Amino acid sequence: MPDEPAVRELRLVVTADDYDAALHFYRDVLGLAERGAFASEDGRVTILEAGRATLELTDPNHAAFIDEVEVGRRVAGHVRVAFQVDDSVATTAKPAAAGAEVIAEPTPTPWNSVNMTRA
Incomplete structure (x- = not known):
């Protein structure tokens, strides 16, 4: 087993038709901390911290x-x-x-x- 794992993060990407409602639910209702948010003419993405991940x-x-x-x-x-x-x-x-x-x-x-x- 290597000293450092080959995979450092599991990121689940959810495509939401109602982006604002999904963001409100995960960030404001469940309390996931916002780690980054990006917007352009191509769309929006927000990265939320959800703790440790497993598959x-x-x-x-x-x-x-x-x-x-x-x-x-x-x-x-x-x-x-x-x-x-x-x-x-x-x-x-x-x-x-x-x-x-x-x-x-x-x-x-x-x-x-x-x-x-x-x-």
Whole structure:
């Protein structure tokens, strides 16, 4: 294993049709810190700090199992975005108050995490 990892950052790029609403949700509702913002005649981009990143690979059967445990039915597509927070109940309440669809109440899982809210 090398002293320095070959990959230093995982960056998830989300293309949002309603850029302003997405920025408001991730920056102002979830509280992700703005690290940079750039605009030109070609469009806008904002980079938000989301803490440490990991890449979790799963097969379709396990993805279906995750949905069953966390939500009770199949809801996720090929990409699932998850944020680790200190208080899942309080953190779920903020986006819900801002109009996010709560697809299941916070539910402890066998792997010691709590389910998601969909924006």
